[in-house]
Amino acid sequence: MKTEFKEPTLKERILGMLGVDFYRLLNTPLFYIFLAISAIIPAMVSAMTVMPGPDGAASTPLYSNVWQIIAAGEPLYVVKSIADYANMNMVYIFGGIMVSIFIGHDYNSGYVKQLFTSHPKKQDYMISKSLTCAFAMVCMCVSYFIGGTVAGLLVGYDTAVNVPSLILAILGKCVMSLGWASLYTFLNIIFRRYFGLGVASSFFFGTGILIIGAAAIADGLSLDPSFLNIFLYGSSVNACLSSGLGTLIICLLVSLSWAVIYNLLGTLVLDRCDVY
Amino acid sequence: MNAIEIRGLTKSFRGMYALDGLNMTVPEGAIYGFIGENGSGKSTTEKLICGHLVADAGEIKLFGRDYNDAGVRIRVGALIENAGCFPGSSVYQNLRMQCINLGLDDIDGEIMRVLKIVRMEDNASLKFKSCSLGMKQRVGIAMALLGKPALLILDEPINGLDTDGMRIMREILVDITRTHGCTVLISSHILSELEKIATHYGVICRGRMVAELSASELEGRSRSYLSLKCQDMDRAYKILKDTYGNIRAVDGYIRVYDEDDSASVVKLLCEGGCIPCELSKNKIGLLEYYTELMSGWGE
Numbered sequence: 001m002k003t004e005f006k007e008p009t010l011k012e013r014i015l016g017m018l019g020v021d022f023y024r025l026l027n028t029p030l031f032y033i034f035l036a037i038s039a040i041i042p043a044m045v046s047a048m049t050v051m052p053g054p055d056g057a058a059s060t061p062l063y064s065n066v067w068q069i070i071a072a073g074e075p076l077y078v079v080k081s082i083a084d085y086a087n088m089n090m091v092y093i094f095g096g097i098m099v100s101i102f103i104g105h106d107y108n109s110g111y112v113k114q115l116f117t118s119h120p121k122k123q124d125y126m127i128s129k130s131l132t133c134a135f136a137m138v139c140m141c142v143s144y145f146i147g148g149t150v151a152g153l154l155v156g157y158d159t160a161v162n163v164p165s166l167i168l169a170i171l172g173k174c175v176m177s178l179g180w181a182s183l184y185t186f187l188n189i190i191f192r193r194y195f196g197l198g199v200a201s202s203f204f205f206g207t208g209i210l211i212i213g214a215a216a217i218a219d220g221l222s223l224d225p226s227f228l229n230i231f232l233y234g235s236s237v238n239a240c241l242s243s244g245l246g247t248l249i250i251c252l253l254v255s256l257s258w259a260v261i262y263n264l265l266g267t268l269v270l271d272r273c274d275v276y
Numbered sequence: 277m278n279a280i281e282i283r284g285l286t287k288s289f290r291g292m293y294a295l296d297g298l299n300m301t302v303p304e305g306a307i308y309g310f311i312g313e314n315g316s317g318k319s320t321t322e323k324l325i326c327g328h329l330v331a332d333a334g335e336i337k338l339f340g341r342d343y344n345d346a347g348v349r350i351r352v353g354a355l356i357e358n359a360g361c362f363p364g365s366s367v368y369q370n371l372r373m374q375c376i377n378l379g380l381d382d383i384d385g386e387i388m389r390v391l392k393i394v395r396m397e398d399n400a401s402l403k404f405k406s407c408s409l410g411m412k413q414r415v416g417i418a419m420a421l422l423g424k425p426a427l428l429i430l431d432e433p434i435n436g437l438d439t440d441g442m443r444i445m446r447e448i449l450v451d452i453t454r455t456h457g458c459t460v461l462i463s464s465h466i467l468s469e470l471e472k473i474a475t476h477y478g479v480i481c482r483g484r485m486v487a488e489l490s491a492s493e494l495e496g497r498s499r500s501y502l503s504l505k506c507q508d509m510d511r512a513y514k515i516l517k518d519t520y521g522n523i524r525a526v527d528g529y530i531r532v533y534d535e536d537d538s539a540s541v542v543k544l545l546c547e548g549g550c551i552p553c554e555l556s557k558n559k560i561g562l563l564e565y566y567t568e569l570m571s572g573w574g575e
Contacts, residue, residue, distance in 0.1 A: 003339060005347035006347055109360065
């Protein structure tokens, strides 16, 4: 009996792996837990900003407008208060932890062996994980938007907003999810044998500490901070309530560029190193 | 055509060589028993074939193609170390994921087919973490069988299986090679089980292939011997040594090789004042062959 082999196309290979990842994502509690977290956190922040202090005195609200929980009024590369920090960019932090758990589970369970046995092309793994996790982060952005908006309205913040800019800011942040998901996939490939390090590195990069440091230096040297838009965190911050179409295009280009870079680097690592 | 052809495969971990220029040939349609002691390099070889590890040097070909060929690898089923299933998902969900991964069409039909083969059709809804060790092993085999693989790589698949499970496993392997022409590479320490199904053997020691032979070649090399026990073993050994040159003391017995005439052996011992209390005619099997090969290699 002659054994025949049919070479699967790139589309067939990616669809096979994407199918597994989406099935896992949608059939396990992890994704839904993070969706809930994404909705609850902005609601909690909104509610807490108007709560009276321990002495009973009314606290000064952190926001004056309901949409500031979604995005800052203008690009804030250097955060000065917690209010600057607490917007939809927090999704990238939760998302990073979710990606770490998602990929870490692949390795802990040993299922990754099945994937790599049937898929010798390592870019399949990188592409599939990046796209699946980007989808999850977009869903988390939507969940964040709903949670933040509902809570903000209930608290009674002002609702005045430039609607196109708000939409562009939200779209920009959604678009940035691909770049962030690729970064987290890459980081968790690097730390594939050390789950704790994977989570810690995702959290570290998600908070944008590195770029905030770079921004502080740029600020101190009176440099134009817009050059920071070449980084994921910079573009994510740039998608704000004063966004125009140019912001969305920048987000798209930056996200795609970093996604390609991280996918290539991840593939290189997987090709050269033992995967399990 | 050979299903697996490995030449000069080398792999080291932090300077320690796990494989040192391994050569291996597995003919298509064979059940290849891969034997070796712990740490000899069996699992490393299997992981390299499956692409889990990156070799330092050497060449691996599967069905005449490079082992990284996507068309070949999609037809490789493997069970290495553990089943590789998500513990919180059910048996059905785990199998479904693998079906999607392989791009199979009739997913439910395929899942039922493999579950029937491993006699687990009533446990599809069971969470993987709730399965017993033996059941987990069967699920792993079911995973490997999805999509009718051309090459099946099984690392210690009999571990954790009960007597009935071992019998089922034998039947499965023989059946898939006969009906689908599947090639099986199986490593195991339970040589008595391996001997019942393997058509070819490969013996690995310290990362090198010590011997490769077919079951018929092993049969041809098999030597018959008389195994006996006396009260005074030293004296019996001395008496027999003078007449029969080819004798050895193994595991508390004296073996007289290539001698079928048990009557003359008994007579000789009795004349020397040594009455045998146990006597049997035997043939060297896989275990004896392996033991002898290893002792020779060790020296």
